[in-house]
Amino acid sequence: MLAPRQPEPSQRPLIAVAAATLATAAGVGWLLQRAWKPKGDTNHRAAEALGAGAAILCVSVALDSAIEHYRGGFKDRAMFVGPTMALLGLGAATYIAFRPERANDRAPKIALLTVGATGLIGLGFHAYNILKRPGELDALNLFYGAPAGAPAALTLAGLYGVIAGEMLSSRAYVRTRLPKHAAGLIAFSLLGTVAEAGFLHFRGAFQDPAMYAPVTIPPLAAVAVGGAALTARAIPIAEPLLKATAVLGIAGPIFHAYGIHRNMGGWRNWSQMILQGPPLPAPPAFLGIAAAGLGILPLLNQEAK
Amino acid sequence: MSDFHSPYLTYDVLDKWDSPSWNEQTRGVVRQRLEQVPPRRFLSADQWSLLEAIASRLVPQPDREEPVPIAPWIDDMLHHNHTPGYRYADMPPMREAWRQGLNAIAAETRNRHGKAFEELSPDDQDELLSDVQNNRVESRYWGDLPAGGFFLHHLLKQVVGVYYSHPDAWSEIGYGGPASPRGYARLGPDERDPWEAEELHFEAADA
Numbered sequence: 001m002l003a004p005r006q007p008e009p010s011q012r013p014l015i016a017v018a019a020a021t022l023a024t025a026a027g028v029g030w031l032l033q034r035a036w037k038p039k040g041d042t043n044h045r046a047a048e049a050l051g052a053g054a055a056i057l058c059v060s061v062a063l064d065s066a067i068e069h070y071r072g073g074f075k076d077r078a079m080f081v082g083p084t085m086a087l088l089g090l091g092a093a094t095y096i097a098f099r100p101e102r103a104n105d106r107a108p109k110i111a112l113l114t115v116g117a118t119g120l121i122g123l124g125f126h127a128y129n130i131l132k133r134p135g136e137l138d139a140l141n142l143f144y145g146a147p148a149g150a151p152a153a154l155t156l157a158g159l160y161g162v163i164a165g166e167m168l169s170s171r172a173y174v175r176t177r178l179p180k181h182a183a184g185l186i187a188f189s190l191l192g193t194v195a196e197a198g199f200l201h202f203r204g205a206f207q208d209p210a211m212y213a214p215v216t217i218p219p220l221a222a223v224a225v226g227g228a229a230l231t232a233r234a235i236p237i238a239e240p241l242l243k244a245t246a247v248l249g250i251a252g253p254i255f256h257a258y259g260i261h262r263n264m265g266g267w268r269n270w271s272q273m274i275l276q277g278p279p280l281p282a283p284p285a286f287l288g289i290a291a292a293g294l295g296i297l298p299l300l301n302q303e304a305k
Numbered sequence: 306m307s308d309f310h311s312p313y314l315t316y317d318v319l320d321k322w323d324s325p326s327w328n329e330q331t332r333g334v335v336r337q338r339l340e341q342v343p344p345r346r347f348l349s350a351d352q353w354s355l356l357e358a359i360a361s362r363l364v365p366q367p368d369r370e371e372p373v374p375i376a377p378w379i380d381d382m383l384h385h386n387h388t389p390g391y392r393y394a395d396m397p398p399m400r401e402a403w404r405q406g407l408n409a410i411a412a413e414t415r416n417r418h419g420k421a422f423e424e425l426s427p428d429d430q431d432e433l434l435s436d437v438q439n440n441r442v443e444s445r446y447w448g449d450l451p452a453g454g455f456f457l458h459h460l461l462k463q464v465v466g467v468y469y470s471h472p473d474a475w476s477e478i479g480y481g482g483p484a485s486p487r488g489y490a491r492l493g494p495d496e497r498d499p500w501e502a503e504e505l506h507f508e509a510a511d512a
Contacts, residue, residue, distance in 0.1 A: 071490060073497075265486030269325045271500065275490040 049295020051096030056288030063281035116158020122151025252283020
C-alpha cells in the first residue's frame with residue numbers, strides 16, 4: 001500500500017511571509033527612529049544610544065534566559081542568576097538611556113559592572129555544562145547543551161553602559177581612542193551574535209531561506225563598523241548596514257513566530273514550541289547592538305574632521 | 306504475584322484527549338481501540354477461550370473491573386492476516402502457526418491433566434506454559450512448530466503488545482500516548498515536561 005504521492009510544499013508562502021515581515025519590521029524601525037529624539041551634543045547622544053542598546057540587549061537576555069532556564073527546570077540554583085541580572089541590567093541601562101549624564105553615578109555603574117561580570121561567569125557555567133556531558137566538546141553538546149556564547153550578551157550590555165558613562169567623562173581619550181574602541185566592540189558584538197545565530201540556524205538546516213538573513217547582513221555591518229573605526233569613509237556604508245541589522249532584529253521575532261506556526265502542532269502546541277521552536281526573544285539582540293552602533297558612528301565622523 | 310502499585314496513581318492518559326498533546330488522528334486511533342473491540346472471526350470458540358486464559362496468566366489484571374481486551378485484537382490481526390511482513394524461518398506462516406500452537410497447547414493440557422487449560426489452577430497453568438516456553442512438550446502435538454519459538458515470538462510478544470496498546474496500560478506506566486502533535490521538550494535523564502505523568506512515591510504506605 002503506497003501512500004499517494006504528496007505534492008512538494010510550495011515555497012510561495014515563505015516569500016510572502018518574508019516580504020510582509022521585512023516590510024513590517026522596516027516600518028516599525030522607521031517609527032522607532034522618528035520617535036528617537038536624543039538631546040545634547042554628539043557624546044551625549046552616543047551615550048543615550050549606548051544605554052538604549054544595552055537595555056534592548058538586557059530585555060532579550062532576560063526573556064530568553066528565563067524561558068530557556070525554565071526549560072532546564074532551574075535545576076541549578078545558579079540558573080536564576082542570569083535572568084535576574086538581566087533585569088538589573090535592564091534597569092540600569094534604561095536609566096542611562098534617559099539620563100546619560102548620571103551614568104557615572106555609583107549605583108548604575110556598580111550595577112552594570114556586576115551585570116557584565118555575571119556574563120563572564122555565565123560563560124564559565126555554560127562551558128562547564130557543555131563539557132560535563134558525555135562526549136564533552138562535540139557538535140551534539142554544542143547544539144543541545146547550554147548555549148556557549150549567550151551569557152556574553154550581558155557582558156556586552158555592561159560594557160555599553162560603562163562606555164556610555166565614559167563618553168561623558170572629560171577624559172582625554174573620549175576624543176581620541178574611545179569611539180574607535182567602541183566601534184570595534186560593536187563589530188565584535190555583531191560577529192559574536194552572528195556566530196550564535198548562524199550556529200543555531202545551521203542546526204535548523206536553514207529550512208527557511210530567510211534564516212540566511214542574520215548570517216549575511218550583520219557580518220557585513222560588522223566589517224563596515226570595524227572599517228569605520230579605521231577610516232571615516234566607511235561610515236556611509238556602515239550606517240545603512242547597521243539600520244538593516246536593526247530591521248532584522250525587529251523582523252526576527254516575527255519570523256520566529258511564523259517558525260513556531262510551522263512546527264508540529266503550531267501555536268496550539270505553544271507549550272512545547274515556545275521551548276523547542278525558534279526562540280522568540282533572541283533576535284532583538286541585533287537591534288540592541290545596531291542601536292548602540294548607530295549612536296557611535298557620528299563620533300567617528302566628528303573625529304575625522 | 307507480588308503486589309504491583311503504579312507510581313502514577315493520579316495519572317490518566319485520557320485526560321490528554323482535548324489537550325494540545327493529541328490531535329484528531331490520535332483521538333481516532335484511540336477511540337477505535339476503546340469503542341470498536343472486534344468480534345471473533347478467525348479463531349474457533351475453543352481457541353479463543355484458551356487464548357483468553359493464557360493471556361490472563363501472561364498479563365494478569367486482577368485489579369481491573371474491565372480488563373484490557375487481548376484475544377479480540379489478536380483474532381483481528383489473524384482475520385486480516387496482518388503479518389509483520391516476514392515469517393520465522395523455522396515456523397509456518399503466522400495464521401498457521403497460531404492455529405497449530407493453540408491446538409497443541411490444548412492437546413498438551415488434555416494429555417497431562419485430562420481437562421481443558423481454562424479449568425486448571427493458576428499454578429498448573431503457569432507450569433504448563435513454562436514447559437511450553439522451554440520446549441518440554443510432546444512433539445506429536447506440535448509437529449513442525451517449535452513450542453518455545455511460538456511462545457516467545459507469537460504468544461508472548463502479541464499479548465504484551467496488545468496490552469500496552471491500550472490507554473489503561475499507558476496510564477499505568479505513565480506513558481503519554483503518541484508524541485504527536487505535542488512531543489517532549491525536556492529530553493535529558495530525570496527531566497519532566499509539565500504535560501508528562503508525574504511519578505509519586507508513597508514510601509510511608511509500603512511500611
